[in-house]
Amino acid sequence: MVDTRQLGRQPGSMRTVNRIVTVPEAFETAMASVPKGQEIELDLRLEAVMEGVLVTGTAHGRLNAECSRCLDPLSEELEADFQELYRYAADEEESGGSDEDAGDEDEDYYLEGDLLDLGPVIRDAVVLALPLSPLCGPDCxxxxxxxxxxxxxxxxxxxxxxxxxxxxxxxxxxxxxxxxx
Structure with missing residues (x-):
């Protein structure tokens, strides 16, 4: 969870956050993973916009994998970029949206008070950055x-x-x- 109180709700305000977090569960594909308990460094930029808080960031960590050709174990650096908008929670009276907008709500992320939960966004970004066919070398x-x-x-x-x-x-x-x- 990242606290956004210092950011305020004034569009145009911005702050950067650098944080090291521990992976709560393994982020993995069939041949590569970031194991549970490993640390990931997050470089974040939080920007207040009209709809909420725009989070742009990079996750740096280490992945473990097996070469898809020779099955040798390998470990290499991982970098995953992400950007997500966390919307302010809308009250029923404030939202003038129609029922058509209700379907989009499931895909949106919302602030929980002044906190935003980066867990799902980071997990998705890291898993998408994992190689599908890792190689120990290009000429393996x-x-x-x-x-x-x-x-x-x-x-x-x-x-x-x-x-x-x-x-x-x-x-x-x-x-x-x-x-x-």
Whole structure:
């Protein structure tokens, strides 16, 4: 939770916040994650606007993953940018909005008094910044499809004979004798 009292409700006022938070639950995809209990540094800019408070920020942290080609563990820096508008809570008398606007309310974030909860916004930004197919290096050759050995360690002479896939054998016989049909 971030307190916005110092910001006031006057449009145009702005303040910056730098904070380190602990991840309450793992932010993860299939191959990468920011583990529970890890720290993330937040650089935030809070701006009061007519509708509420505009939060622009960057989350810096460290992700853990497995290379999608060779399955080696890796750890690298993560940076996730985000921007979200937290609306002031509207009273029933003040809101002159129609019923059409009611559907949009579910997608909006609202201030809780003078506090804003950045948890869901940070979680979404970090998860979207996680790589879907992390690599230990851009030239990682991966694993051998036949025996599973890491090709970077196997050497250039690694092979398994002719190794023609039996499913292609019928096409090979046609290619060797094109007149036979």
């Amino acid at each position: 050759p991966g694993l051998c499809a036949e025996c599973g050995v890491k090709l970077a360690d196997a050497g250039p002479d690694h092979g398994h004979g002719d190794g023609v896939d039996p499913r292609w054998e019928a096409l090979r016989s046609i290619a060797e004798d094109p007149g036979q049909q």
